Amino acid sequence: MRVHNNQAERVWLAPMSGSTDAAFRRQAVRFGCPAVVSEMVAGETLVAARPDMVRRTCRHEGRGRWIVQLAARRPEDMRKGAELLTEAGVDQIDINMGCPSRQVTGGSSGSALMREPALAKAIIDAAIEGGQGTPVSLKMRLGWDREQLNAPDLARYAEQAGIVMVTVHGRTRCQFYKGHADWQRIADTVSAISLPVIANGDICSTPSARAALTQSAAYGVMIGRAAMGRPWLPGQIAAELSGQAYEVPSLSEQLDSLIEQIEDSQSLYGKTLGLRIVRKHISAAIDKLDVPLSEAHRRRARSMACQIEEGATLISTLSDIFLEQRGVAA
Template identity: 40%
Template sequence: MPDLYLAPMAGITDQVFRRLCFEQGCDRATTEMVSAQGYLTAPPDRNAYRFLLARFPEEGPLAAQVFGSEPLFMARAAAKLTDLGLFSSIDINMGCPAQKVVGGQSGSALMKDPPLAAEIVRQVKRATPLPVTVKMRLGWDDAHKNAVDFAKALEAAGTDLLTVHGRTRAQQYAGKADWEMIAQVKQAVSIPVIANGDITDGQSALNALRVTGCDGLAIGRAALGNPWIFAEIKATLSGKPYTPPPFSQVIDTAMRQAREMAAWKGERSALLEMRKHFAWYTAGRRNSAQARTKVNLASSFDEVEALLRALDTPVPSPFYE
């Protein structure tokens, strides 16, 4: 069975959400991305990094993801992350399209500078005994789809595994992920390659594996409000039927996530952070748009729970009224 990864998502894949995914069959996950320079210069008690790097002991294997463009800072950050003793690998972000990241020549901007990207890998490798992995895209834009050569350069520099998001930087998150080109990367290197982009259910997972021939799959947005995606994919890959959870269980899970987050960060922060998760858990339900507006105004999780449970009340069918 190929490994299923929860793809890193900044502001989302914290320890609480990851644990839910691991419980549903996710095999490996990654922290939210951490700036090498910011992490090295932050005071030790800086909350942002405490939260970004927190992990529950019962989670499965977890990579720490770091971004930056200075090989020396990246190496020192990797060493410091390794010393925490919390992570099973170090993942280097070479895929983030955000302006504030590429502006500093980090994230997907590194795909424009393969020698620098390779130097970062070499120095990070020297700084940590942990496996060093890279998350990359297909290239900068349509005219510069250099994923195959880039992957080869990273392999030669010592990268232990690649995750390839089948889009260019210019595409951001739009358009269809190009699994054929991920297949070309897989063919070109002998290290494991994980396919990423547009894996949304059991059938698409099966298709992505068939097209790419990859060693594993990374799932991002399809896990939002749906940690059961991992159970669904595992069922499909082993030829078993999958039954999605009833909505009452979806609410139980949403509220569990909310209360665990509140115990960790306090109810005020958790209420704000959970708004987007509540919207994902209830997307597509009848009356969910109205409920969302009220959820966003709620001042306690008890209030939120009552609003969500009300969405579970069967709506009388117009045929029997």
């Protein structure tokens, strides 16, 4: 297998809109995630310097390369967006051809590009040109639907164009997140190119990561929704795939991580908006507390924590919730 520029990491945190902001990425690298990717940013809005889009590209604190995912419908927007990111000093640009949301595909971006191979190829060329030597990777799905599974064809073109890595989510766009990811179908892309291929979709543990690697023959895996509330999960999977033991953070460490994320979110977005944005992470963290806690109790804790509008009060409330659970887990 040929890997361009540098050795690709085997475990990645997937770009998730509204979730993988700098505050969450910082926690993922804190717990050992080898590679994290920013939320998707649209090339045209980045060019327009919209503050909310610029925030999405923020470098996270801590280890790891600065990787930004870029989407565009028009090659000129992709080219200019890649130029701006390169000027900002990003380490890698990732092209989004996998987002299935109607808001994105309705504008003929994201996975909608898999229905338009000629335009998709022009977008790839534009990213390479705008990147001016910055490594560029590509994330896509198996295809638009089961009748058009063209990921291998696009991957072949991407390799010839100079793309350094390909990630394939094992669903079509028309599946959204329904059913099960088809890891075996990802193998068609693996066999089509010599670049590292990363398998994505339904990977939520080390056993599922191993199964995905076996069935797809991929080089690595990308963890998405399963990492919500568990920012240590990609690091845990990376360690265990390498044969190393991994100690899941204690409840005290989990609380410290969540408090740090709340503070980072407020620094990034402002005190009020920062609290509202981080609520999804707080809710997920309570959901995934590994303690014998009834669903009704979790629901009450989520509701209480996610209605608080003041940072110090929220942190105090979460401390009480976690302190109570330390006693349960002891």
